[in-house]
Amino acid sequence: MTDDLKEQWEANARVFAELIGDRGTPHHRIILNPCVERLLGDVQGKTLLDAGCGEGYLSRYYAKMGAEVTGVDISAGLLERAEALTNSSLGVSYRSGDICSLDELDDARFDLVLCNLVLLNTPCLDEALSEFRRILRPSGILVFSIVHPAFDFYGPGDWEMGEKDPNTGRRTGLFFRVDRYTEELEYKRYWRTREGEKFPEPFSFYHRTISTYVKAILESGLRIVALEEPLPSEDSEFFDRERRVPFFMVFKAVKE
Ligand SMILES: C[S@@+](CC[C@H](N)C(=O)[O-])C[C@H]1O[C@@H](n2cnc3c(N)ncnc32)[C@H](O)[C@@H]1O
Structure with missing residues (x-):
């Protein structure tokens, strides 16, 4: 992990934490989280690592559901917020750490690893x-999510937008332009909040093809048991584009 990436998250910590709030964005709540929760299965009484926990809303959620949660993140600013937002009765343990090298965590320590929108x-x-x-026990489960690599506007692709609809004031998505999907590159992009506030620093995004993810999981020795492209769980006009083209991809893999 380079200092540059750490600094990006540090510089963007406040705006990121405000964007996520205590429940995640509508994209998280209506599209991603129900799928992740289903793939994790029953968490009651299980040890769960929230790898790249950010401001900890998922750590808190799964602790409330009965898991014994450890949250790890590289950003001191986000960990500070996570600590402040988490009631100590939930027993979540937050640690500073890099998912590329989790030396401080023992082998076979966790039943579940969740890595939500980090890889x-x-x-x-x-x-x-x-x-x-290494840190999963035998039969332990990894669930990780990414923005869908084929339809990823953090890379060279994007939606081609039409005219503004006079009734809703929103522009219609015509189609998604996919390009240079096969080129695995780092892209730097600014995020914006829903109110249009620009994050202070751009984030680095590492575009990889779907087959690269599959190959990496298989070579790690984990067995893929599910790959999902979740759709919005609500039928609202707001998610017209996300119903037509999947926004997220979620993997579930098992340590045999
Ligand atoms: C998009 S946020 C997702 C946060 C949280 N998982 C969620 O779903 O709200 C990505 C998080 O990963 C953390 N992160 C990025 N690279 C990391 C690394 N190598 N090790 C640990 N955390 C990392 C960032 O600091 C940030 O909190």
């Missing part, structure tokens, strides 16, 4: 997967 911002895919396998 697409991380250069060390192979190392992280190997660490996840």
